[in-house]
Amino acid sequence: MSEQQQAIDKALKTKAPKDVVLAFLYNTDKSRVAIASEKLVAEDAIYTSLxxxxxELKQIEPWAGTSTGRDVYIYTFSNVGTYWTIDDFQITDILAEDETVAVFGQFTYTSVHAKRTFTSPFSIKAIVKDGLITYFQFMEDTYASAASFRVSGEWTIQQNADPKxxxxxxELRLINGKVIKIG
Structure with missing residues (x-):
């Protein structure tokens, strides 16, 4: 039996919020997320991404925002593996109090088409009731994740009343030893 299936079996047995969230996270690759969602996510669970x-962000990352239903979990995590290659995903801390679970860590992804790699911290707030995830909020460096799809363009930023x-x-690239502005 795989470690992924063992995590699901443990979560189904204990129904402990920490076990349920960990089992779900261990089973979020495209080949297993539907199985994990069916067993560990409530039918009417809320998912908030970013x-x-x-x-505007939803145009870049279609799963962004708040949605309801188990299928949203399957859609979101399946697409992460379609839009990016998952180079690394590490959980550094997990805390649980009653029904609430907080997870912290970092990941490194490379966009499939633009070939841009970024590393981001992440945090998750999950609520588990009766052994099922009923709420899941995922936060990351949204600027870096969206920018990983960027192939051209520039922004002019104004943070102050003084336009000066x-x-x-x-984008800046090193080409033949020289920094070149690409935009």
Missing amino acids: NFNNP LNFTVS
Whole structure:
């Protein structure tokens, strides 16, 4: 029996919130997330990814925002493995108090088409009732994840009333030993 299946079996037996969340996280690859969701996620579970509602970000990362239903978990985690190659995923801390579980760690992903690699911290807040995840909020460095799909363009940033303090964010590349602005 695989470690992934052992984690699910333990979670089903103990119904402990920490065990349920860990089992789900150990089974989020495309080949197993449907199985894990069926056994560990409530049918009407809420999933909040990166923000509550940002239409522009949803165009870049379609799972962003708040959605309801077990299928959202399957859709989201399946797409993570479609949009990026998962180079590393590490849980560094997990805390549980009653029904609430907090998970912290970091991951490194490479976008499949743009070939951009980034490393991000992540945090998760999950609520587990009667052995099922009923709420799951995933936070990461959203700027880095969205930028991993960037192939061109620049932004002019204004953080101050003085427009002289505006600055441009664009891509810089080292080409033949020289820093070249790509935009």
